[in-house]
Amino acid sequence: DAGVTQSPTHLIKTRGQQVTLRCSPKSGHDTVSWYQQALGQGPQFIFQYYEEEERQRGNFPDRFSGHQFPNYSSELNVNALLLGDSALYLCASSSQNTYQPQHFGDGTRLSIL
């Protein structure tokens, strides 16, 4: 039973570029949440997707956008990258049918030069 998988594992971009990160939820899960974890900090909630719609959003600018596909996988897009966007981006999945805590992937390490 595959857990939450994220790709790529590492990524290097320059300021002003755009990036797309991908997440496949754990089998049986239909809800995907994205978090940003800066070095030395706890994860910060970006947004959550369910039924292909953004349901809730944290305090992140519109440069951060997402998408959920019919197979429940999800993408996180960040435009006009800033140095401060360097972080570990975590995806977590859960199920609306059974209340269980979110399961996290191992993240994508994004470095902005």
Add this chain to the structure above:
Amino acid sequence: GQQLNQSPQSMFIQEGEDVSMNCTSSSIFNTWLWYKQDPGEGPVLLIALYKAGELTSNGRLTAQFGITRKDSFLNISASIPSDVGIYFCAGERPMNRDDKIIFGKGTRLHILP
């Protein structure tokens, strides 16, 4: 963004010692979660608490959901080298299952040789 107050920030202990860490908030949570994160990996759920006053164990780990619903603690007994890592508390206020998780900044556990 909003975060929980987690303490201590770091701990240096001898192998075999007991460990205690806690988390407080000005807000009430319906669920308290404790995660462990190893380098290069995503957070892994250790214990989930769903009811005020609840005391739950998972092997050498014990956690409690505070009566006020604004705090939680995690104890680790007889620490071993693989306990090294960062421990995060997280609070959740699931309303129709669409709420986000709010994380503390983490407690870094070091075990001295």
